[in-house]
Amino acid sequence: MRERHIRWIRNAKVEDGVMHVLELDEDGKEKKRHEVAFKYSMMLPAFKGIDAVFGIEWLTNPRGFITIDAHQRNKAFPSVFAVGVCEAIPPVQATPVPTGTPKTGYMIESMVSATAHNIRSLLEGKDPTETATWNAVCLADFGDTGITFVALPQIPPRNVNWISEGKWVHLAKVAFEKYFLRKMRAGMTEPVFERLVMKALGITKLKKP
Ligand SMILES: Cc1cc2nc3c(=O)[nH]c(=O)nc-3n(C[C@H](O)[C@H](O)[C@H](O)COP(=O)(O)OP(=O)(O)OC[C@H]3O[C@@H](n4cnc5c(N)ncnc54)[C@H](O)[C@@H]3O)c2cc1C
Incomplete structure (x- = not known):
């Protein structure tokens, strides 16, 4: 992914509709909220x-x-x-x-x-x-x-x-x-x-x- 300029966010939950990504810390608590703009997305539930x-x-x-x-x-x-x-x-x-x-x-x-x-x-x-x-x-x-x-x-x-x-x-x-x-x-x-x-x-x- 690095070679193709694809960024990643680890340990994340994705909410419905827009790509609001909730990144969690090692203990499963909220670490950071991201709003990611995208043209094409794929999620693996x-x-x-x-x-x-x-x-x-x-x-x-x-x-x-x-x-x-x-x-x-x-x-x-x-x-x-x-x-x-x-x-x-x-x-x-x-x-x-x-x-x-x-x-x-x-x-x-x-x-x-x-x-x-x-x-x-x-x-x-x-x-x-x-x-x-x-x-x-x-x-x-x-x-x-x-x-x-x-x-x-x-x-x-x-x-x-x-x-x-x-x-x-x-x-x-x-x-x-x-x-x-x-x-x-x-x-x-x-x-x-x-x-x-x-x-x-x-x-x-x-x-x-
Ligand atoms: C995108 C992708 C790429 C992969 N690439 C590789 C690879 O390169 N090399 C590799 O070794 N493995 C790869 N895998 C993993 C491998 O394909 C799977 O592990 C393997 O196909 C699983 O086999 P399975 O028979 O357990 O399940 P599946 O192949 O999923 O078969 C399950 C079958 O059960 C059917 N079914 C589901 N529900 C019901 C129901 N209620 N009643 C009747 N039938 C039902 C489904 O329609 C399906 O035909 C990949 C998997 C994915 C998703």
Whole structure:
């Protein structure tokens, strides 16, 4: 954002209508009021769970996300598993304006892998044992450039933290999209060579027992 002359205000609440921004201090108390002129604005409201599950006691947290155990399974409703954005993950750190924990594609694939293995175990009369790594490998496209990162696991403390930026990321994302859609259409979610390459890089979906 600095490179594109975009200014930011941290820890802010935005009121309806005009862009009156209320900046908070570390304790969540009012620090400064801003009135920001803008031609184009984008606001990301706090995430919440869908109405269908919101407020179901023991199934969701106060924000409507499904609570899970180490095997992606809800403790009160054992036939319910949750994967992806709908699952409850505690915030990484306390912030004056409450924030959620980011979830990305590969991390979610790891949740899905663990869930699929665990449902199979249940069908075979065994206990679920698989735990997702929540590892993250991400190509973030910015249009003409991009950022790629590997975060193992995504939620700190991390064992691996690697980031790279450049036009090549944009091209890599275009190539990856074609590759990803092709393998999904062919019903091959994880071809053998992909698994071997990722394993060689130390990026796996399931935690070692
Ligand atoms: C702008 C943006 C850029 C991103 N870029 C990246 C990236 O570069 N790399 C990366 O790894 N991740 C990226 N992510 C994150 C990633 O896209 C998400 O984490 C991922 O798509 C979440 O998958 P999900 O299946 O949990 O949820 P979703 O993909 O949101 O799927 C949920 C589905 O449920 C449906 N739904 C909602 N309510 C109901 C209902 N009541 N009944 C039935 N269906 C319902 C929705 O229509 C939707 O299809 C990005 C996210 C955003 C928003």
